[in-house]
Amino acid sequence: MPAPLLALAHVTVRHLDRILFADLSLRIEPSQHLALVGPSGAGKSALLAALAGQLLLTGGQATYAGLEAAARQRYPTDPLAAWRQVVSLVGARAPFRARPGGSELYYQQRYEATAAEEVPTVREYLLASPSQAPAAPWTYDRVVERLRLTHLQDQPLIQLSNGETKRLRLAKALLRNPVMLLLDNPLAGLDVASRADFDALLAEVAAAGATVVLATTLGELPAIVTHVAELAEGHIAQVLPVAEYRPIVAPIPLLPDAAALAALWPAAPPAFHTLARLEDVTIRYGERLILDHLNWEIKPGERWALLGPNGAGKSTILSLLTGDNPQAYSQRITLFDRRRGTGESIWDIKRRIGYVSPELLQYFPGQPTCRQVVASGFADTLGPGRPTPAQLATADAWLAVLRLAAYAAKPLRQAPASVQRLCLVARALVKNPPLLLLDEPGQGLDAAQQPYFRAVLEALCAASPVALVYVSHYADDIPRSVTQVLELRAPG
Known part of the structure; x- marks a missing residue:
């Protein structure tokens, strides 16, 4: 049996002086595709950040046997190869930056032609990704075509719509050819055609060898999902195969005053x-x-x-x-x-x-x-x-x-x-x-x-x-x- 990609046992997840999870245990196998569900504030985004190595884990035990093996196989000559190199996270916020020497990005900048020149184009943003071997399944040409970005390649990042930005950030994550792809509410902001195509895209991601973990809603569980983890108030309430999962029913909200x-x-x-x-x-x-x-x-x-x-x-x-x-x-x-x-x-x-x-x-x-x-x-x-x-x-x-x-x-x-x-x-x-x-x-x-x-x-x-x-x-x-x-x- 292959080693799990990662296994967390009784760990504490911290951000600065705040404890986000106490006594967290979770195991992700290569064959699993996991959906994180739960109410607002349950910790879905924090859990994704923890899985990506962006938050401090203390106590308990955290092992990354499967991810570390994949990193060593992909970068055999790099003595510093680490499991984070084979993990991609598409978080809630777009981490766009101005070109070197440019000012900090601001809201109205997207409508100003001269200011937009300080911002990288779609092409520049994607080409800044680490180069992959020629045999890598997700190449520049493939992600640009598959994510419908061909006509946007010379567009400044800040002039993209919300949905176009979502597709671009997913393309950037795929260019890393991740072994584990982490997605935070990926369907938010996508139009009807993009949402309809999402299941097919995730099937291609899985076929290329990636395990998918995503925060989503019960009404938008992708077809590839094999397991559901329900979060509640900073802990994992249950993890079940998708066929066995029954949601915890939330109370009907009262009408406004x-x-x-x-x-x-x-x-x-x-x-x-x-x-x-x-x-x-x-x-x-x-x-x-x-x-x-x-x-x-x-x-x-x-x-x-x-x-x-x-x-x-x-x-x-x-x-x-x-x-x-x-x-x-x-x-x-x-x-x-x-x-x-x-x-x-x-x-x-x-x-x-x-x-x-x-x-x-x-x-x-x-x-x-x-x-x-x-x-x-x-x-x-x-x-x-x-x-x-x-x-x-x-x-x-x-x-x-x-x-x-x-x-x-x-x-x-x-x-x-x-x-x-x-x-x-x-x-x-x-x-x-x-x-x-x-x-x-x-x-x-x-x-x-x-x-x-x-x-x-x-x-x-x-x-x-x-x-x-x-x-x-x-x-x-x-x-x-x-x-x-x-x-x-x-x-x-």
Whole structure:
């Protein structure tokens, strides 16, 4: 019988001064493909980081016999060959960096042509991977074609959509030709076609000799999964073959407090006739056409779904509405009854819009507390700012409505990924804007958080004239209050 890839017995997993797992035991065999499931905060991302060797393990015993043997076989002349060289982790955050000598990456940079020159292209990012032997199954040409990145090779990293970034990071991981591939919620942000193809891709990964361990939801278990590990509050509750697994049923969440919502968002008549109007808008990045003669109008109280595949231009439209995209000045765009470029400031626009997106979370500083993050919505800053006591009290009230009060004093990056996303939702709501732009706000929420979040949105739409633009790749995720759809075509 072959040795296990790794075996952890009664170890403690630490990050700085925090214990993430105590008395952790787990064994992964070469023939296993393991799905990690469980509620938000159970430790799925932390366990993946521990398996990748990114967290400190103390006590107990940790052995990596199978991985070490694979590393010695792959790098026979390297006396320092180590098991980490045959493990790839695709985590929740994209670790993109500017070119040497460039400034730190920031959110609006993705819309600035000159600033984008400081950032590597897709081709440069992938070619920076360690070179593999000619016989390696995952070559540059293969991953670029298989992950549908051919037409994006000269694109700066920060100009990719959320889904394109997901595919790129998976391609980067595969170029290492890993023996163990670790994936953190890999389907989040992928369009319908990409999700449908994911099972086939993982089958190819397994056929090339890799063992897959992924954090996912029960509704998205890939076909190759052989075992399920259910996590709960920092420990592994059970590990079973997938055919024998029966989930621990979570309690049905209560409905939001309608009175608390009404107090936070009192009804008021619309202050504008037209919130947004885009007339014959065309946007290009170099030779890449993103939007082609688009016409769209949003009135107060309308609820829209903005749909389309990865790279179709959804995020570009939102950037035109939020004022972040400088190409708006050359287009016929009206925001809040005023033609764009007639003297309004970007802050005049932002204070009337509540906005959340995966890209915003990617570049949001992690040091401020969740309370400070929510309160930053009043000033539209990406940082703690200087909120007043009244603003902090309102931030606490929104955290309570979204059932995040326990995280108020915790730094954003120390909270579970789903809590981080909901904190940005609270940040978008905190100033009662007439227009909400929610780009995949339900991404990564667990089985209890998803229905409760939808109930909050439904209650908010029922009680106020707020206009909503909701972006999602999941039909079931779209609120029932949405009655209109703008669907974009596939790029190219």
